[in-house]
Amino acid sequence: MKLLPHSLSNHNCGCKIIILVYLINYDLNFLHMTLIDTVLQFQKLSPDSLSRLEAIIFKQDLPKGSSLLRIGEIDRYFHFIVKGSGRVYYLKDDLDVTDYIALDGQFLGGVESLFTQQPSHKGIELTENSILESFLFHDFEKLCGEIHEVESVGRKLSTFAFLEAQRRIESIHFLSAAERYEELCLKYPGIANRIPLKHLASYLGTTPVSLSRIRGGNQ
Amino acid sequence: MKLLPHSLSNHNCGCKIIILVYLINYDLNFLHMTLIDTVLQFQKLSPDSLSRLEAIIFKQDLPKGSSLLRIGEIDRYFHFIVKGSGRVYYLKDDLDVTDYIALDGQFLGGVESLFTQQPSHKGIELTENSILESFLFHDFEKLCGEIHEVESVGRKLSTFAFLEAQRRIESIHFLSAAERYEELCLKYPGIANRIPLKHLASYLGTTPVSLSRIRGGNQ
DNA sequence: TTCAAAAATTTACATATGTTAAGAAATGAA
DNA sequence: TTCATTTCTTAACATATGTAAATTTTTGAA
Incomplete structure (x- = not known):
């Protein structure tokens, strides 16, 4: 089985490579999608709806390790x-x-807690320094009630999230851990260099030891 | 590990038991939820919305084994x-x-195909003689566009479906096959007597042989 | 009721994955 | 840079689950 590279550790011309990576990051700063961009991919919105939506969004620049939700709290923000x-x-x-x-x-977001407004048995933390666009979920629900086309976008986003969850069920259900890792690396190139292996392993429903074996190409 | 009974096969007073089951089924005919009942659990609707919704629903009485969607077809109905x-x-x-x-x-429904209007790589069949309430998904989407509170119900249903999918991910992810079987039997009492083991096994992400072992209490 | 086909169970065996532990590598703070 | 801490990898072993095949049970049509 052929797997994607997951480390730059075996380079022996470090300087050039570091410069290259820097330039890539620099460009990407201008390519990043915003929340509004993403919403507009699902549905066109009137200028009024757009500005009402923009009004509830605030930007956050938070360091790696920041907690967005602690276990036991009720989640109120969606990011x-x-x-x-x-x-x-x-x-x-x-x-x-x-x-x-x-x-x-x-x-x-902590969707179970957010949607049911019950204390969350899950927590959320940032795994890198991140730029977020966040909003109070309550503000969004209020907008949904006031503006039909916002409610419509909300339905489409929920439906899309549901389909994504369905695909993940299939993936967990019927692929081996190795196939799931390969799929993940294809879907999110570079993820293996950004997220610690222990978290990836847990996400994929396997152990760090097994995932390390998979990476090594054994098995 | 204690598991729920999954068979009535070891009775030795068949006649009485058969009569009892008949009476239970008889009563349940009047207790069954309708689509409208279920929708109203999520949100109150105006009489007009209700009648518009009722107008797109049609009832079907189909025998076990009926196909609701064949692989390769585009799904148009939600049931x-x-x-x-x-x-x-x-x-x-x-x-x-x-x-x-x-x-x-x-x-x-074949949600991937229904929501994306692409040919389905999945099929749907009835596993028992069934009474269905069905509608053209296109009719529902049209109603969503025309009546805000129907769109609102649609969003809540999608959100609920998403949360259910999330729960299933957790269940597949972090419970053993035996725990998943026990959970399924608790959530849907009687399911083990209604759905063939091979389908339950596949749904739970295991094999008939393993599930049979689990039922037998070995392991 | 009878009987053939399908489904479920059991057994034996193979294998992937988990567990534990030790060592190597990477990371981040001083 | 140095060094302690965390993370990753490797190895040895245990175990759950899959596969294949034979047997029993159930199902459903004639």
Whole structure:
């Protein structure tokens, strides 16, 4: 089985490579999607709806390790990652389990808690320094009630999220850990260099030891 | 590990038991939820919205084994099971894999195909004689566009479906096959007597042999 | 009721994945 | 840079689950 490279560690011309990576990052700063960009991919919105939506969004620039939600709290904010990454985790028998990983261009929230307004048994933390666009979910729901086309976008986003969850069920269900890792690397190029292996392993439903074996090409 | 009974096969007073089961079924005919009942649990609707919604729903009484969607077709109908059961399946290396099982009171549809209007790589069949309430998804989307509170119900249903999918991910992800079987039996009492083991096994992400071991209490 | 076909169970065996532990590599703070 | 801490890898071993095949049970049509 052929797997994608997951490390730049075996370079022997470090200087050139570092410069190259810097230039790539620099360009990407201007290519990043915003929350509004993403919403507009689902549906066109009137200028009024757009400005009402923009009014509830605020930008955050937070360092790696920041907590967006602590276990036991009720989640009130929904986040969009403009740049960076985060993960949803919980404790199973005192073991840190990664439930979800979100990268640039994806939404991040404690959806069970957010939608039900019950205390969350999950926590959220940033896994890189990140730029977020966040909003109070309550503000969004209020807008949904006031503006039909916002409600419509909301329905489409929920439907899309549901389909994504369905695909993940299929993936967990019927692919081997190795195939899931390969799929993940294809879907999110570079993820293996950004998210610690232990979190990836947990997300993929396997152990660090197994994922390390998979990376090594054994098996 | 204690598991729920899954068979009435070891009775030795068949006649009385058969009569009892008959009476239970008789009563349940009046207790079954309808699609409208279910929708109203999510949100109150005006009489006008209700009648517009009722107008697109039609009832079907179909025998076990009926196909609701064939692999390769584009799904156009969404179904609600008033009484009975069905499953979504697909072929992986010529092997029949059960992707989803729906019982009384649940929705059933080829959601990927329905939402994207692409040919379905999954099929749907009834696993029992069933009473369905069905509608053209296009009719529902049209109503969503015309009536804000229907769109609102649509968003809530999608959100609920997403949360259910999330829960299933957790279940597949972090429970053993035995724990998943126990959970399934608790959530849907009687399911083990209604759906063939091979479909349950596939749904739970395991094999008939393993599930049989689990039922037997070995392991 | 009878009987053939399908489904479920059991057994034996193979294998992937988990567990534990030790060592190597990478990371981040001083 | 140095050094302690964390993370990753590797190895040895245990175990759950899959595969294949034979047997029993159930199902459903005649």
